[in-house]
Amino acid sequence: MFMGKSTISIHGHEYYDEVYGVRITPIFLTSMFEQPDRRTGETRVVEGGRELKYSREENPTTRYLEKVIARLEEGEDAIAFNSGMGAITATLLSELQQGMKVIIPMESYSGTIALLNSISEKMNLKIEKIFPETEDILEAINGGADLLIIETITNPTLRVIDIREVAKACSDSNTKVIVDNTFATPILYSPLSEGASIVLESATKYLAGHNDVIGGVVSSNRQKISSIWEWRKLTGTIMQPFEAFLVQRGLKTLSIRFEAHSKSAMAVAEFLQEHPKIEDVYYPGLSSSPYKNKADKLFKKKLYGGVVSFKVKGGRSSALSVLRRLKMIVPSPSFGGPESLLTYPVISASKYIPPEDRDRLGISDNLLRLSVGLEDVEDIIEDLDKALRSGA
Numbered sequence: 583m584f585m586g587k588s589t590i591s592i593h594g595h596e597y598y599d600e601v602y603g604v605r606i607t608p609i610f611l612t613s614m615f616e617q618p619d620r621r622t623g624e625t626r627v628v629e630g631g632r633e634l635k636y637s638r639e640e641n642p643t644t645r646y647l648e649k650v651i652a653r654l655e656e657g658e659d660a661i662a663f664n665s666g667m668g669a670i671t672a673t674l675l676s677e678l679q680q681g682m683k684v685i686i687p688m689e690s691y692s693g694t695i696a697l698l699n700s701i702s703e704k705m706n707l708k709i710e711k712i713f714p715e716t717e718d719i720l721e722a723i724n725g726g727a728d729l730l731i732i733e734t735i736t737n738p739t740l741r742v743i744d745i746r747e748v749a750k751a752c753s754d755s756n757t758k759v760i761v762d763n764t765f766a767t768p769i770l771y772s773p774l775s776e777g778a779s780i781v782l783e784s785a786t787k788y789l790a791g792h793n794d795v796i797g798g799v800v801s802s803n804r805q806k807i808s809s810i811w812e813w814r815k816l817t818g819t820i821m822q823p824f825e826a827f828l829v830q831r832g833l834k835t836l837s838i839r840f841e842a843h844s845k846s847a848m849a850v851a852e853f854l855q856e857h858p859k860i861e862d863v864y865y866p867g868l869s870s871s872p873y874k875n876k877a878d879k880l881f882k883k884k885l886y887g888g889v890v891s892f893k894v895k896g897g898r899s900s901a902l903s904v905l906r907r908l909k910m911i912v913p914s915p916s917f918g919g920p921e922s923l924l925t926y927p928v929i930s931a932s933k934y935i936p937p938e939d940r941d942r943l944g945i946s947d948n949l950l951r952l953s954v955g956l957e958d959v960e961d962i963i964e965d966l967d968k969a970l971r972s973g974a
């Protein structure tokens with residue numbers, strides 16, 4: 583049977599209770615499990631064969647979520663973490679070895695770069711921070727590297743990277759590639775099917791989708807997931823059952839939510855483009871965007887995500903004044919939920935990018951990043967318009 587991503591997110595791995603006929607995965611709120619099973623004398627296992635004895639290692643609710651994620655991301659297996667950073671930590675600990683050369687775009691998530699820098703001191707890594715354009719990344723791969731860590735869409739300037747070409751270059755030169763797919767989600771793009779070794783996401787964003795859960799997921803082949811699982815166990819970073827339930831619940835509407843976020847984001851981007859108080863708009867769906875062709879080549883649907891960045895005329899004071907004058911949109915540094923959030927990158931994630939790199943990237947004092955929520959788009963536009971017009 584054909585199974586599209588919406589169907590997989592709902593029926594991708596279903597619970598079935600023999601006694602009551604329950605079809606919704608329960609929250610197995612327990613820290614311990616009977617070991618050994620008194621009927622058989624054996625230790626129980628979850629699907630995939632890992633032992634079920636203690637919820638820091640395995641929990642059935644979490645495992646059900648993982649099986650859905652694996653299918654959505656087109657991997658053989660997946661594991662879930664208590665944060666996106668937990669997922670990145672265990673993945674790096676599993677993949678890195680002493681003295682490796684790692685390349686990473688300078689506009690990557692600040693936590694990833696900070697973690698890599700800290701590990702690097704202990705493991706004598708050679709880290710090369712490169713400009714986040716496909717051509718620069720291909721050049722760096724040609725120069726030789728052991729590992730590339732990359733994001734499908736960069737944050738906050740929303741450059742689209744041609745992961746297909748990058749993954750091909752990596753496979754030709756034996757470079758492992760880890761893709762952070764948080765901004766695109768499996769609805770837009772599946773890096774594993776294009777040759778990425780590992781794909782990870784902060785589930786805090788679109789996957790859970792309601793601004794109320796912190797979580798992370800990693801998908802890959804079975805062997806890599808087993809190795810990352812060992813690090814999850816050692817670092818104690820498994821996603822707990824209540825959060826796993828919420829993420830699985832959120833996933834069931836991921837496809838329609840992502841479509842609604844994307845359509846409203848396009849309308850907001852078009853509105854901002856014409857606004858007299860706006861200097862520049864960054865959104866890969868705009869026909870004027872230099873990334874439109876790449877997005878159309880890579881993304882399965884004609885959708886471009888729910889985040890729009892823009893520069894207001896007048897510098898830092900104007901940007902701060904817009905944030906203060908919002909009535910409905912919340913000034914806050916996250917994205918991917920029903921509430922529209924406006925982020926000021928220079929005081930949040932981009933704060934840690936050195937000023938000279940920020941200049942090259944275009945992350946200036948008047949740049950704002952909007953996570954377009956699920957409110958009526960007319961209300962989002964009106965709130966922005968009023969905040970922009972009454973600003974300094």
Ligand SMILES: Cc1ncc(COP(=O)(O)O)c(C=O)c1O
Nearest residue numbers: 665666667691762764784786797
């Ligand atoms: C692209 C990206 N990856 C990873 C993370 C880290 O995820 P979490 O906040 O769930 O730890 C974030 C957080 O904002 C992010 O934006």
